[in-house]
Amino acid sequence: MLTIHAEVLRFDNVLSSSNTGMPGVTAYAGLFEVGSLQKGENVFVSAASGAVGQLVGQFAKLNGCYVVGSAGSKEKVLL
Numbered sequence: 001m002l003t004i005h006a007e008v009l010r011f012d013n014v015l016s017s018s019n020t021g022m023p024g025v026t027a028y029a030g031l032f033e034v035g036s037l038q039k040g041e042n043v044f045v046s047a048a049s050g051a052v053g054q055l056v057g058q059f060a061k062l063n064g065c066y067v068v069g070s071a072g073s074k075e076k077v078l079l
Contacts (some may be wrong), residue, residue, distance in 0.1 A: 020055060025054035037063060045069040049076040 021026075030052075031037045043060040047053045050071025060067045072079045 011049055023051040023054050026052050027059055031056060031063075037065065039064040041065050043067045047071065049079050 030041075037043070037060065041060075043056070043065045045053045045056050045060075045067060046069075048057055049071040053069065057067045057069050071079075
């Protein structure tokens, strides 16, 4: 079982679970708890226009990673 505490979701005291919600917890868990993301890695985000995908991209960028995202249509890419 994966347990994430609210205080772990902070980057320079800006982000926390209270303002990123469940998509933020999901993105954080996927990147850092399951994926063991390290600074400088390359990250591909499928469905980057979705709620979780957008946060995955932002969290990865904040962690110094190169991020590439995909979306299902040109309209979604323009978001």
